[in-house]
Amino acid sequence: MAALTVRPAAECRYDVVSLGEVMLRLDPGEGRIRTARSFRVWEGGGEYNVARGLRRAFGLRGAIVTALADNEIGRLVEDLILTGGLDTQFIRWVAYDGIGRAARNGLNFTERGFGVRGAVGVSDRGHTAASQLGPGDVDWDHLFGDLGVRWLHTGGIFAALSETAAATVIEAVTVAKKYGTVVSYDLNYRPSLWRAIGGQATAQDVNRAIAPFIDVMIGNEEDFTASLGFEVEGVDEHLSALDVSGFSAMIETAAAAYPNFAVIGTTLRTVHSATVNDWGAIAWSRETGVVRSTYRERLEILDRVGGGDSFASGLIYGLLDGQPLQTAVEYGAAHGALAMTTPGDTTMVSAADVLKLAGGGGARVDR
Helix, strand or coil: CCCCCCCCHHHCCEEEEEECCCEEEEECCCCCHHHCCCCEEEEECHHHHHHHHHHHCCCCCEEEEEEEECCHHHHHHHHHHHHCCCECCCEEEECCCCCCCCCECCEEEEECCECCECCEEEEECCCECHHHCCCCCCCHHHHHHHHHEEEEEEEHHHHCCCHHHHHHHHHHHHHHHHCCCEEEEECCCCHHHHHHHCHHHHHHHHHHHHHHHCCEEECCHHHHHHHHCCCCCCCCCCCCCCCCHHHHHHHHHHHHHCCCCCEEEEEEEEEEECCEEEEEEEEEECCCEEEECCCEEEEECCCCCCHHHHHHHHHHHHHHCCCCHHHHHHHHHHHHHHHCCCCCCCCCCCHHHHHHHHCCCCCCCCC
């Protein structure tokens, strides 16, 4: 398999486009959802966070393809997206009936956790406008052909929302490949999303249909097992991030099953408490084999949500920038580590912050 071939920036309006749902996150801060009297609001979504990170941290040109119900909550989400710097022209606005019987906007209540109390997420996203996106709703030929996109990112969270969402992913990746757009996909297995529609069996059916179109596959060990059905001995949640032999075997199994995978990226996390994790990443290509990032033991975490998405955006930035895979995985791991030091799903750092940490910089005061 040849290395990634990325379309020249001069030929494309966008460096990156993400396809996925954007929800309103309600954050009780240091407290609990069940006792909260006030919430901070952020926007977030597994696929969206990646494009936003590439725009805000790394300065690339990006857009989001999604749908929102046209009410005040939808317009608040739009305002947050605009703050994140992404082009909103591909948002499909759906008429709101005053109650939300037909279409509504997704809400995500998320506790950060602390110490022995783990993070908690409670999504309220049934019948959302984004889950009802279907084939024919987006003019993909115009986006990928007339305008031009260097990189498309989507993932298993959006694909799990409905049969039409999964079909929309397949339509998008098929057209993207026709125009030479690189496609990345984060498996992002969430049991709660698949439980009512067949669980792991359905997840595997859907993701196996999508996988043949993917150039860069991203996920952790649970994602590859649950979403693609790769059972590899020695890979479990207790595996030390320093011993990557089990992960390497899993990656080799995935690469053999899907020769279209040019790069595979996997985060490594050992949870000591909600606020102390070991953190790192590995990546693979046929040219390099497995490479690993700096391994950060006992990383202190403020808000772990979005760490994996920020890993993905750092990895993608490195690949778009033409960096060696070793450098790209360092960017990804550093960006994920930094994103977990701030509240909210999305990054609050700069490219300079990422490059400093990836290059061995620490937490000394910058003056």
